[in-house]
Amino acid sequence: MNKRFIVVLVTILVLLSGCIQSQQLEQLGIIHTRGIDILEDEQIESTMSIFQFEAQSQNFTKIVSGTGKTVKGTLEDAGNKSNYRLVPGKLQLELFGQEVAKEGLISYLDTLRRDAIIPDALYLAVSATTAKDIMMVQEDKISSNIGQYLSELIEEVARDHNFPKVSLQEYMRIVGTTGKDPILPQFSIKDSNVPEISSIAIFSDDKYVGEIPINEMTLFNIMEKKIEARWIELMLPVEPLQQYIQNELSGETKEEKEGFFRTAYTVEQGKSKIKQSKENKLAFTTEIEMDLSLLEISLTYNLEEPDAVKALEKEVEKKLKARYESIMDQLQEMNADPFGYGVVYRINQDKEKLDRNEWKSIYPDIEVDFKVNVNIIRHGTLNK
Numbered sequence: 199m200n201k202r203f204i205v206v207l208v209t210i211l212v213l214l215s216g217c218i219q220s221q222q223l224e225q226l227g228i229i230h231t232r233g234i235d236i237l238e239d240e241q242i243e244s245t246m247s248i249f250q251f252e253a254q255s256q257n258f259t260k261i262v263s264g265t266g267k268t269v270k271g272t273l274e275d276a277g278n279k280s281n282y283r284l285v286p287g288k289l290q291l292e293l294f295g296q297e298v299a300k301e302g303l304i305s306y307l308d309t310l311r312r313d314a315i316i317p318d319a320l321y322l323a324v325s326a327t328t329a330k331d332i333m334m335v336q337e338d339k340i341s342s343n344i345g346q347y348l349s350e351l352i353e354e355v356a357r358d359h360n361f362p363k364v365s366l367q368e369y370m371r372i373v374g375t376t377g378k379d380p381i382l383p384q385f386s387i388k389d390s391n392v393p394e395i396s397s398i399a400i401f402s403d404d405k406y407v408g409e410i411p412i413n414e415m416t417l418f419n420i421m422e423k424k425i426e427a428r429w430i431e432l433m434l435p436v437e438p439l440q441q442y443i444q445n446e447l448s449g450e451t452k453e454e455k456e457g458f459f460r461t462a463y464t465v466e467q468g469k470s471k472i473k474q475s476k477e478n479k480l481a482f483t484t485e486i487e488m489d490l491s492l493l494e495i496s497l498t499y500n501l502e503e504p505d506a507v508k509a510l511e512k513e514v515e516k517k518l519k520a521r522y523e524s525i526m527d528q529l530q531e532m533n534a535d536p537f538g539y540g541v542v543y544r545i546n547q548d549k550e551k552l553d554r555n556e557w558k559s560i561y562p563d564i565e566v567d568f569k570v571n572v573n574i575i576r577h578g579t580l581n582k
Contacts, residue, residue, distance in 0.1 A: 224251055227262060227282030231345030233329025234269065234306060235295035241265045244272035245333040247345030250282060259343035261333060269309055286313070290349045291321045292366070293385070295328040299399065299406035304373065310366055318367040321352055324399040324406060326386035332393050339392050348393060352383060355395055357427075360419045362395055373404050376554050377540020381418065384409055402534040403554070414525055417518070420468040420486060421537045428465040429493075433458045434513045436497075442506035445498035453496070460496040461514075465489070466575060472542045479547070480563060482539055486518065486570045492577040501577045515570040522568040530562045539564060 227248040235243045245263045262284070264276025277284045292310065294303060303322075310316045325332045333344055340347045356363040362383030372380040379401050386396040397409040398418060410418075416428045436447065436457050447454050466489040475481035492501070492510075500506045529536065540561060544552035 225281075225283055226250070227260070227277070227280060227284045228288045229284055229286045230259070230288055230343070231291040231293065231333070231348060232286070232289060233293040233295070233325070233333040234298050235328045235330055236297050236301070237265065241267065242269060242272055243330065244269060244276060245330045246276060246284065247333065247343055248282070248284065249288065259337075259345070261344070263330070269306060285315075287315045289316055289320055291323060291345060291352070293323050293325055293329045293332060293348065295325050295330070296384075296406060297328075299324045299382075299401075302404040303369075304404045307366060307370060311370060316366070318365060320366040321349060322364050322366060322369050322382055323348070323352065323362075324382050324384045326384055326396060326409075331387060332385050335387065335391075335393055344393075348385065351393070351395060355383075355415075360422065360425060361398070361415060375538075375541065376552050377535065377542075377544045377557055378538040379403065379534045379536050381536045383412075400529065400532055400534045400536065402532060402558075407532040407534055408528070410525060410528060414521065416465060416468070417522060417525065418536065420465075420488070421470050421484075424467070424469040425465060426467055428468065429462070430465055430490075431460070431462045432514060432517050434461055434510075434517060438513060439499070439506075439509055442500045442503060442509060443497055444500055447497065451496075460494070461492065462494040463490040463492055463514075463574075466491055472537070472539060474542050474546050478565075479543070480560065481565045481567075482542065483567045483569060484522070484537075486522070486568060488518075488571070489573050489575045490514070492574055507574055507577070511572045511574050514572045514574075518570045518572070519568045522570070523566075526566050526568075530564075533558055533562055535561055539566070 227250050229246050229248050231247040233245040237243050243263060243265045245261065248260055248262055249258055250260050251258060262276045262280045264272040264274070264279060266272040266275050273284050310320065332348070335344055337343060352362050361381065364380070364382050369380050372378055381401065382399040383395045384397045384399040385393045387393055388396065395412055397412050398415065399406055400408045400410060416430050419425050419428065433453060436443065436459055449455055453459060468488045471485045473483045473485070475483070499510070540552065540557040543557065
């Protein structure tokens with residue numbers, strides 16, 4: 199059994215042992231992860247991964263489900279079906295089906311926030327289809343219970359306090375901030391038949407409005423805070439760097455046929471700053487600074503030549519600028535502002551308060567100039 203899982207079980211037992219007799223403990227189902235969906239008849243369905251400590255059972259986790267007009271009602275229904283008293287004291291992840299997210303999450307989250315036993319560090323996520331699709335993945339495909347698997351996947355991908363870690367407290371804080379919109383990790387089941395974080399779920403106010411591929415996660419994180427030790431992959435054009443390429447290109451790979459080559463980097467440090475134009479209140483400059491270490495390059499490149507490195511940095515800057523511009527175009531089309539341009543606008547405007555609807559009418563028409571500055575500070579012994 200997974201060591202971390204054993205620690206979780208022991209912790210729960212210790213916390214509960216002081217106030218619950220052993221025979222009562224066996225009657226509890228302690229909710230670890232919950233999925234929320236809306237059914238065709240407007241009923242809510244909860245699918246839950248629970249810890250259940252039956253003396254005669256070797257399996258400490260089970261999946262239970264219930265339906266009702268409210269989330270509390272689904273717990274009662276699931277408890278009646280399973281003969282367990284379901285308690286959310288160990289709830290670590292709340293997963294919402296996409297249809298739920300499209301209608302808005304506040305009504306569900308407000309109930310959680312008012313419950314004193316729900317931790318503020320509770321993670322939130324969205325399913326690309328229904329939450330039940332994700333929750334019902336068989337344990338033999340993931341070598342652990344589904345709730346533990348999803349939570350650990352979020353932590354593994356995030357590695358620190360960056361996305362895709364989004365807590366209940368953080369989500370509610372952003373929703374309450376005029377001029378900024380939240381994002382959540384979105385799970386889907388691909389060819390491997392196991393859940394994976396496939397995209398960034400984009401929200402306008404509190405409602406799901408679209409998605410951005412997960413490979414843009416590092417660019418999103420840089421817009422939120424200073425980051426370190428992240429990874430990024432870029433396809434760069436061959437033609438402007440031809441004079442520094444030392445090998446004959448075969449033209450056999452797809453990228454070479456299209457005139458590109460592959461590169462991968464560690465973002466040793468990345469940060470951003472948004473500035474608003476004094477002349478035009480709807481014009482912004484976003485400065486992006488990155489220190490990169492080159493990890494991989496798919497051709498032989500003269501990295502010993504300083505001009506060659508500078509030329510490579512220039513192409514990386516062009517590629518990153520283009521990616522940020524593409525992301526921004528999509529966000530404006532969705533009328534979603536996860537980068538917080540509205541916060542900058544609100545701080546710099548003359549009026550005391552920015553109306554949320556006013557910013558939503560302005561945002562699609564703002565102009566953003568991304569200025570990207572890249573320094574390749576290390577490239578090891580590649581292609582020497």
